[in-house]
Structure formats: C-alpha cells, structure tokens
Amino acid sequence: MSAGRVVEAEDPIELFDAWFAEAQKSEPNDPNAVALATTTADGWPTVRMVLAKPVGEERFCFFTNASSRKGEQLAGNPRAALCFHWKSLRRQVRVEGAVTELSTEASDRYFHSRSRASQIGAAVSEQSRVLANRAELEARWLEFGEAHPGMIPRPEYWRGYCVRAERIEFWMDGAHRLHDRFLFTRDGDGWARSRLYP
Numbered sequence: 071m072s073a074g075r076v077v078e079a080e081d082p083i084e085l086f087d088a089w090f091a092e093a094q095k096s097e098p099n100d101p102n103a104v105a106l107a108t109t110t111a112d113g114w115p116t117v118r119m120v121l122a123k124p125v126g127e128e129r130f131c132f133f134t135n136a137s138s139r140k141g142e143q144l145a146g147n148p149r150a151a152l153c154f155h156w157k158s159l160r161r162q163v164r165v166e167g168a169v170t171e172l173s174t175e176a177s178d179r180y181f182h183s184r185s186r187a188s189q190i191g192a193a194v195s196e197q198s199r200v201l202a203n204r205a206e207l208e209a210r211w212l213e214f215g216e217a218h219p220g221m222i223p224r225p226e227y228w229r230g231y232c233v234r235a236e237r238i239e240f241w242m243d244g245a246h247r248l249h250d251r252f253l254f255t256r257d258g259d260g261w262a263r264s265r266l267y268p
C-alpha cells in the first residue's frame with residue numbers, strides 16, 4: 071500500500087484491516103501478536119505480548135487470566151497501550167485507550183472455540199504465579215482432563231478484554247529515516263487525522 075493511500079484514509083479501523091490483511095500474507099507467524107502495556111498501581115509500565123482477536127466490531131481484544139499480573143493491573147487501571155510490529159512490512163501500529171471486559175457470553179464463546187487441550191491449559195494455569203516445576207503443570211493438565219471428560223467449563227477468571235482506541239498511529243518505514251506517521255484521534259463520532267514528524 072502506498073503512502074498516498076494511507077494519507078487519504080479517513081477511517082483508522084479500515085486502514086488497520088487493510089494493513090492487517092497484508093501482514094497476514096507476509097508475516098511468518100502470528101500477525102496478530104501485539105505488545106500490551108499496562109501499569110502497576112504506582113505507575114510503573116509493564117509490557118508483554120498477547121494475541122489480538124477481533125470480537126464483533128472490536129478489533130483490539132485479547133483473552134487472558136484476570137488473576138495474572140496484567141489482569142490485576144487492568145483491574146486497578148483499566149487503560150492500555152498496544153503496539154503491533156510487522157517486521158516483514160516494516161510497519162508499526164500503536165493503539166491507546168480504555169479497556170473494558172467482554173461479556174461472559176463472548177468470553178464463553180471464544181473459550182469454547184479453542185481446542186480442548188488449550189481450554190485445559192487455561193484452566194490449570196495460575197498465570198503469573200510461582201510454579202515449582204514443569205512436571206507439576208503437566209500433572210495438573212492431565213488430572214484436569216481426566217476429571218472433566220465432557221465440556222471444560224470456562225474458568226471465571228479467564229476472560230476477554232477490549233481496548234477502545236482513543237489514538238491509533240500508523241508508522242511506515244521510509245528512506246533516510248524519513249518515515250511516515252499518521253495519527254488518528256477520536257473526534258466526536260469520527261476521527262481527526264494528522265501527520266507527525268518521524
């Protein structure tokens with residue numbers, strides 16, 4: 071996609087979809103991998119990768135354990151920043167906004183769309199807590215599967231979150247470090263767009 075088409079774009083979600091479609095073709099794996107930044111109660115930033123999943127109209131959703139480090143941080147400060155980097159395209163998309171929890175129905179739907187093995191994995195992982203050794207995790211996984219031959223119930227603490235973008239910035243690599251940056255910020259029902267110095 072040429073810079074010209076990006077300059078003309080008025081809807082950052084449509085532009086994101088177009089870039090994402092290109093990333094799906096060119097990235098070797100996980101084009102939806104995105105860095106998720108949250109903050110501790112005293113303002114320290116923390117960051118880790120998650121997989122972004124679209125849910126209905128929302129593009130920037132992810133699923134995780136609400137009792138994890140990030141989950142506890144989001145409970146204290148429901149705001150986040152995301153950063154996609156598609157190395158194959160030399161492009162970056164940054165998203166910032168408030169975070170809301172998905173409905174239990176939407177979390178259930180996504181949980182049960184995953185493989186049984188992954189559902190069990192999510193159910194037995196006390197994400198971010200200290201684990202004595204790998205054998206303990208594998209034993210829990212086996213035991214849980216045996217104890218639940220039928221449907222795996224979604225753990226109450228495992229759920230989806232969505233970032234409602236207030237700012238979305240598109241960055242494209244340019245020659246001589248003259249990169250292109252286009253910032254969209256929410257403006258009423260629409261978006262205001264500006265070009266930034268690289």
Ligand SMILES: Cc1cc2nc3c(=O)[nH]c(=O)nc-3n(C[C@H](O)[C@H](O)[C@H](O)COP(=O)(O)O)c2cc1C
Pocket residue numbers: 100103116117118119120121122132133134135138139140141197198
């Ligand atoms: C490419 C990639 C994708 C990941 N996707 C997720 C995800 O969707 N949800 C999740 O909880 N953890 C995911 N992880 C693991 C997280 O990066 C992290 O280790 C975990 O969520 C614990 O983070 P926390 O201790 O900050 O809560 C992923 C890791 C990688 C490298």
